[in-house]
Amino acid sequence: MNPVNYLYLAALLFTIGATGVLVRRNAIVLFMCVELMLNASNLALVTFSRLHGNLDGQIIAFFTMVVAAAEVVVGLAIIVSVFRTRHSASVDDTNLMKL
């Protein structure tokens, strides 16, 4: 298959992720959408790695995974603590600060 199609897929995934961030309310889902965007990037990286015939992209993808994992740790900690306080994971509820 033409590797470029993977790029299209990556772009599509990225857009889905970004849209998800915009439309979903649940903080966890929101965060998952961000993860989707990261993984879309990974897909793109791997595809490009193949296109260029070097391994950089694939290695970067590993790094990304680690970073994403770290992000999950921090993110969940924050989201959970907010949930425990507010008993709600909706990001629309956290709007004390505005204007």
Add this chain to the structure above:
Amino acid sequence: MSVPDTVHSLWTVAASSTTQTIPTPHIEYGQLSPMLAVFGAAALGILAEAFLPRRNRYWAQIGIAMAGLVGAFVAVVVLAAQGYAGTKAHLAAMGAVAVDGPSLFLQGTIVLIAVVSVLGFAERHLEPRSSTGAPVDAFAPQAATVPGSDAEKSAARSGFATTEVFPLTMFAVGGMLLFPAASDLLTMFVALEVFSLPLYLLCALARRRRLLSQEAAVKYFLLGAFSSAFFLFGLALIYGYAGTVSIGGIADVVSGTATPTPALANTTANDALLLIGLAMLGVGLLFKVGAVPFHAWTPDVYQGAPTPVTGFMASATKVAAFGATLRLLYAAFPGVTWDWRPVLWGVAILTMVVGAIIAVTQTDVKRLLAYSSIAHAGFILTGVIAMNKAGVSAVLFYLGAYSFVTLGAFAVVTLVRDAGGEATHLSRWAGLGRRSPLVAATFALFLLAFAGIPLTSGFAGKFAVFQAAASSGATPLVIVGVLSSAVAAFFYIRVIVLMFFSDPRPDGPTVAVPSAFTATAIALGVLVTLGLGILPQYFLHLADQASVFVR
């Protein structure tokens, strides 16, 4: 993009190269020592947190953090003295980290900011002591407890302290040191995350108004992660375009001096990859510097985060992020200047104008400073856009000058308190000049520096960036800059009026007497503000000497 046959030929090449050995990476530990010192201190801090009894942790953490920072600063100075800022500048760690003028300059600045910030974090005189008589700081006694719960109360009673903030800060500082020095996009991305993640956590740790604090953390985290995703996707696209993520490699490909390979010929045929990638990297960086339209997090996070953390964030993050932006634009993408410059023009103008205008009607001092920081990001961007040596040195200078004013200003904010903690609503500041002239005068000095009044560091910085922009022909930017400075002056002056010419409220806030830590922090802020304002030459010269990137 048609699928080339070359891919198949590469297959065969790869197969034939199985006999090659991968060389051991060569790491110049000496040149990386600033970061190593800070990361070391961070790791040590974690260990201390794990193994030291609670009562010893506070001083131990301060000691470790300070030792790490001082070590890092000494390392920076030594490296600079050895000429790494100039002739000996080169890429360390297999091309991952640039040890050059801008890196060392910014690392030095960040380390100094960190020193002052740690002093602020260590402040334990402002909050009333816990019921056991233990002095407490600005952070939640136990962040995991639910606000208002019994657990929190008992934690507060027993005088717990979140001494984890010190190692967290050290990690953030380490990431920040790496960020502007990163010489490939991957390192840059990792550094970005390394300093962002601890900051998300630090935001959530306020002792008072924990709901706001947590909200700030959530917002910062979600948006930060969102922007990182953009950065990463941009990285992927650039990698796709250039086949490499190293700054030098990208620059070569962009300028067409790289050895052409068939794959490159294929990917570089369409500049869309490059341009979209660059724009997306830009999103990530502009988010960190708080440029419009990626600024929305700034006021909320600045307001919600514990004030010492806000000060640290507002200064150090900006320094690191602008450093990385400079490196990216000056070292990796000078070949497409004509593509990104108009866009950045727009962003800079928007940032200056929006930041200045929205600030006019703010009623919370921390939000006010947040919008002011947005406007200042715009001013700095004009220097970035200059795209000449003067631009680099001007931005370096501005960052140094601005961060100490910011640190000082937020440190003063921590002092003005009432029963509910810090009194950040501006109406509470009325008549502060009568009540407490010294504190008010200090804050006024910082505000004047923000406003760019001559003989303060803010003016020297503003002059530097504007002249750099003007010399590159960006006269309209300069004009927008001065006009929004005028608007900005309005709200700084409004605060001064409030402090000096309004009548104090009978139930007005008190000004707490800080410990030597915060006092030192404020004094340093004043000193740097006046010093860089009256005698900026030395520092300007330093910035000028440090304004060449290596790639």
Add this chain to the structure above:
Amino acid sequence: MDNLIPVLVGLPLAGAAVLLLGGRRLDRFGHWLGVLASTASFGVGLVLFFDMLSRSTAQRPAFEHLFTWVPVAGFQAQVGFQLDQLSVVFVLLITGVGSLIHLYSVGYMAHDERRRRFFGYLNLFLAAMLLLVLADNYLLLYVGWEGVGLASYLLIGFWQHKPSAATAAKKAFLVNRVGDIGLSVAIMLMFSTFGTFAFGPVFGAAHTASQGTLTGIGLMLLLAACGKSAQVPLQSWLGDAMEGPTPVSALIHAATMVTAGVYLITRSSAVFNLAPTAQLATVCVGAVTLLFGAIVGCAKDDIKKALAGSTMSQIGYMVMAAGLGPIGYVFAIMHLVTHGFFKAGLFLGAGSVMHGMNDEVDMRRYGGLRKHMPLTFVTFGLGYLAIIGFPGLSGYFSKDKIIEAAFAHGGTEGWILGTAALVGAAVTAFYMTRVMLMTFFGEKRWQPDAEGHEPHPHESPSTMGIPMVVLAVGSVGAGALFAWNSSFVKWLTPVTGHDEGHSPLSSWTVSGITFAVIALGVLVAWTMYGRQPVQATPPVGSLLTRAARRDLLQDDFNHVVLVGGGQHLTRFLVYLDAKGFDGVVNGIAAAVGGTSGRMRKLQNGYVRSYALSMFGGALVLVATTLLMRAV
């Protein structure tokens, strides 16, 4: 000897300084100090005069350069004095009449607690007036010019607690300032034309300048003269100026300051001679004013205002004469001097009357005073005869000459001017007879004032009497002295030039006609005010009378057009400044605030909306980056 010239100015100036700065300790004898300064200056003037007499005609003008005043590149203003035949006439008139009036004031102001200050102002006036006539360049003349204006302002408003006095003083200064525009523009014109404004060089080079420039200078000087000499259209202040103490009216607003305009025109004869248009304007102003003043004088019941109208009219004669050119200059000055005597005398007489009548000024409340104030009656009467031009008295010699010169001007203009002058003479005779009859003849018409004090008319003390006598002698004899052997003409000719002209009527014819019209005027007045008793309340009068009582409506015009218009303009501008210019400034601030208020609504606290702005921003960033390449 020439270095005495600055002393002339210096003595009264020093007197003024001492009197004004000296404080209360000078109250007891300060007035005598003032008299001393004045008479000493007169003495110096006499010395200089005789010294000048002793020299040949060509050697008579004397110069004394004191110091360089303002040197800036080509602009070299000097403080230098020039005492020539013209100046010396003025010097003697000013210091002479001035000294007499100082003396008179000692008595007149005896009961005023601020007498010291009054003398200080009088001395200041003398100094300024002397500076005016002694200056050797226009800029220094300007200093004196404004200096007398200041003194006039201070003296008119001397009784500052009276709002009317304060208003009159302000008005006088303002109207004079309008005239001063003329003098400044004239000086500027001279400087830009000749590069200098000193008398000698300007007059010497006048013929090189274009007709337009000279006309401009002439008209501007005329404007200045109009202001200072109360000529139409800037005459309105003089009547109000009578609010000042009477010696002031005598000295400043009759004898000396108001004649400064005539001096200015005569001094600038070299310019006017070359600018016929300016001369024509001058004679027109003079002719109109001489009639204007005369008509106003007929209608006033206030003795001082009637005399003020008369002053205006008489100066009209002088200005007209000066406008006639070389045939008139000498007579303008001669009339100026004789007028100085008789009008000062008349005013002092009026002051004496008022002094005896509890400061009553309304002639309808006088009547039959000749019995109570014989000395005043006699001196006033002599002044009266002099002013109407009774043959043999000084007015006869000077005024008839002017009428003659007007006819001698030639052509239709000459006839018109001559006729105007004759009409003026007749009206003068009328109103002066009216004043005389209402004041000194008929039945007593005074009544007790509000508090029941009935005036007890009495003769004034000798300090007041002596000056009146001296001035009466001058009124009688000065004309003859000047006319004898044409001495005055000969004296002034080197300065002003003189030309006999060719009158279409012989000198005797003019004198005859003049005498006839004067007699007519006297007769009419006697019919109206002598044969029948004067009413204590003024009759309604004809339209002209009513207009004349209101200064021929000029004040009304000023009030409506200038004051009213000015007030509206000012109010409008105050509004404009607050709402317009400041409004723009405040509006910008408000606009920024409003924009801010709207923009901050974008910061709505929802993290997803922040993400949306980021996403949108990212899209825009990508799109523009791509677009930039496409473009």
Add this chain to the structure above:
Amino acid sequence: MSSFPLLTVAAALPAVGAVLTAALPAATSAKRRDINKTLPLGISVLTLVLAAVVAIRFKPGGARYQMTEHHSWISDFGIGYSLGVDGIAVVLILLTAVLVPVVMLASWHDADPVANDAGTFERNRRTQGFFALILAVEAMVVLSFEATDVFLFYVFFEAMLIPMYFLIGGFGDRTVGEDARQRSYAAVKFLLYNLLGGLIMLAAVIGLYVITAKQGIGTDGHGTFDLSTITQALASGKLHFSPVAEKALFLGFMFAFAVKAPLWPLHTWLPNAMGEATPGVAVLITAVVDKVGTYAMLRFCLQLFPDASKTFGPAILVLSLIGIIYGALLAVGQKDIKRLIAYASISHFGFIIMGIFAMTSQGQAGATLYMVNHGISTAALLLVAGFLMSRRGSRLIADYGGVQKVAPVLAGTFMIGGLATLSLPGLAPFVSEFLVLVGTFTRYPAIGIVATIGIVLAALYVLVLYQRTMTGPVKPEVSGFRDLHARELVVVTPLIALLLFLGVYPKPVSDIVNPAVRDTMSDVHRTDPAPAHPITAAQVAATNSQGGGQ
């Protein structure tokens, strides 16, 4: 030229004085307070002595800038700490040094604690702060007159706003209520207006730097701000502005100066600021600080941008002409004494600016003298008005009447101040006003003639003010007024003496100013218009022999 840094010391003395005054232990009693005030007063007098030394050591006709000092300051931007004075600067420094002690003495009790909280520690501090701020303003004003480096000038031009701002906003009759609000509005308006001007000038300053850098005028590829260097480079053609750039830079500089001066229609801050400030501070604003603006037009606009100055000259002349008439008319319409004087000042600044841009020797020398004379005359008028207002506690003209009767000396000095304001010949302002008019007339006759209307209007507003306050029946509230006492007389006497002296014998000042004006005129490549029909030497000789009469 000795190496003693006289100019630095002259500026540093008040600066150090400001710090010392602020650092003095706060007074604990009224007597101690007076003692504390003598320190700043003494320092300002010492500064006057130094300024006099500067004036004496200045040699008219010598080098253009004398007593120069050059030190590198921010060499990366070609900025030097360069001081030097020419004639114009010398007289303005002298003016400043004369006025500051006078203002201090006049404001002796203006910042005292008010009755109800008298003697409190904090209030006494505030009193000292007032005097310290005045000294700070003096230091910065003197430095901006001395600076021969554009940037150095700019720094102090802007920085002096801050102490001025606190002086306007922080001190006045009452500290609460509507008055305080108005005052803080006025202070903010003052600051923002001037800051906006300053920021726009900053853009122009940057532009200037960039152009000098591009054309290699400075060293090491940096630009330069050194005035002499730039002027010389301009003269020798080494530096050349494109017409567009020159106009833009000129406008940038001019805007800031026109705000500060202030030139119509950028004047609206002045009536507020002067109306709300204490009389002494109002004098500082109009007589000292604003002069920096007009001085800078002469020094920087003309010298740096001669061609643009010529291009815009007529337009600025028209604005200044409008300002003359407009300010005077508005002064007539004011109900508030201080605002009246403020509008009068706007009219006078119109004259000053007109003189500067008439581009003639007389105009510029006249403008310089005007700055000095206006400073003195307005100070006299305002300070006496301040004494008057301090007796009644009202700024409204309508609240006075008949003061002349009860306080003749006060009225007399007020009158002299007023007469000086309306430029009566014999008093100093006449000389300068006439020079300005003549200088303008020789090049632009129409403008010169219209400007003379300002003379009449000046008489109108001064005399109306005098009439309404001083003459007429004595109002009951006025009847208890005390006449001027010793301190007030000490304040007024030198001012009046100066007015008289400079009116009669301005030559010492004009001799100092003339060479500087000549230099400026040659910078703008302008010569005075020659007289249309100059007097020839032969004519002069002829007229002299004739006796001068004819």
